[in-house]
Amino acid sequence: MELNQVSRAAQQRRQQDPHRRLYGVAGSGLLLAGAFGYIGFVDPHNADLVYPLCLFKLLTGWNCPFCGGLRLMHDLLHGDLAASVSDNVFLLVGIPVLVGWVVLRRRLGQSVLPTVALLTITVASIVWTVLRNVPGFPLVPTVYSG
Numbered sequence: 001m002e003l004n005q006v007s008r009a010a011q012q013r014r015q016q017d018p019h020r021r022l023y024g025v026a027g028s029g030l031l032l033a034g035a036f037g038y039i040g041f042v043d044p045h046n047a048d049l050v051y052p053l054c055l056f057k058l059l060t061g062w063n064c065p066f067c068g069g070l071r072l073m074h075d076l077l078h079g080d081l082a083a084s085v086s087d088n089v090f091l092l093v094g095i096p097v098l099v100g101w102v103v104l105r106r107r108l109g110q111s112v113l114p115t116v117a118l119l120t121i122t123v124a125s126i127v128w129t130v131l132r133n134v135p136g137f138p139l140v141p142t143v144y145s146g
Helices: 003-016 020-041 055-060 069-077 081-107 115-132
Strands: none
16 A cells, blocks of 8 residues: 555545544543542552552662652652652653653654654663662652551
């Protein structure tokens, strides 16, 4: 099938159901709201509750760059910024910066994540992983034993 034929077929499907994109956005929004609701009600600081285990931590014993992300979201949803910083300051600062970067680059019509940006994110993630696993490092995710 030729590219023009695929484009025409996709265009015809869009014309047949103009609300198709809206359904996708609404469904994604509902899933996201459900996830945030669960994280807000079920405290991930409690080790006895059902949350996925970090495979990186299971294999290495180290906190990965994303460890503490669920606790971070729980604390943010409860308005506890200080605890959020302790859980994962890298994500707390990095995600809004990355989203802003992507939005700005898209609006300017530029490549969203050029090689230099991907390299910077990778190096920053590695540095953060090493730093947060140094004994005595103050910003370690908090888990309360049951």
